Amino acid sequence: MSFGKFLVASNGGVSVYAAKCGHIDTNVGFIENVERSEAVLIDASFGSFAASKKILSHGTKVIAVFFTHGHWDHIGDGHIFRNLGATTHAHGKDRAFIERPQLMAMFAGIEDELVPCGIDVDVEDGDEVSVGGWLRVSCRWVPGHAAGDLVFYLEDLGCAFTGDTLFAGCIGRTDLPGGDEQLLIDGIKRKILTLPNDITVIPGHGRHTTVGYEKANNEFFA
Numbered sequence: 001m002s003f004g005k006f007l008v009a010s011n012g013g014v015s016v017y018a019a020k021c022g023h024i025d026t027n028v029g030f031i032e033n034v035e036r037s038e039a040v041l042i043d044a045s046f047g048s049f050a051a052s053k054k055i056l057s058h059g060t061k062v063i064a065v066f067f068t069h070g071h072w073d074h075i076g077d078g079h080i081f082r083n084l085g086a087t088t089h090a091h092g093k094d095r096a097f098i099e100r101p102q103l104m105a106m107f108a109g110i111e112d113e114l115v116p117c118g119i120d121v122d123v124e125d126g127d128e129v130s131v132g133g134w135l136r137v138s139c140r141w142v143p144g145h146a147a148g149d150l151v152f153y154l155e156d157l158g159c160a161f162t163g164d165t166l167f168a169g170c171i172g173r174t175d176l177p178g179g180d181e182q183l184l185i186d187g188i189k190r191k192i193l194t195l196p197n198d199i200t201v202i203p204g205h206g207r208h209t210t211v212g213y214e215k216a217n218n219e220f221f222a
């Protein structure tokens, strides 16, 4: 398992880490409140449970998982966290992929068994979710890579997790079910590139970037 812990942001006792987990280096977000011994995950790829043991403080409990979308490379360990008490959040349009991952397994080409993970909360575009009384997650629906792509903006921490919608210098593939390039580009323009320029963007794969850098340099938008 590749593994690299990277501190994205820190504010008011809350720290955001990103680490590459699983077969194709999915970036998983680990948001920890050390004082409360609580954490929230953005995506839960294969390997993210093992990574959580190294990244989070001893005794910290993962209370929620937010899925950017239902593709196999973002969900593999979700059931582990849910069985330990985490509340799971996803867009309704990708709920089926997470609850019945065999629907997506044909695109995966991996041997690991994909274990279903129930979804507790259907997230809608524009939802502001408060978790544990210490984290505000602004949820934006940006479909076009999958049907249920969500972007999670953490305003208090100055960062956004964009899943497989916007990458550094690129956008997500649009040749899978639910894919639509023009829809994706329009959504990124309206719901991600309208964030402040200095917001750190953590994509689902690859290096991090900023909103301002992508506006100026990403060939899909510049």
Ligand SMILES: [Zn+2]
Residues within 6 Å of the ligand: 069, 071, 145, 146, 164
């Ligand atoms: Zn994907």
Ligand SMILES: [Zn+2]
Residues within 6 Å of the ligand: 026, 071, 073, 074, 164, 204, 205
């Ligand atoms: Zn992915």
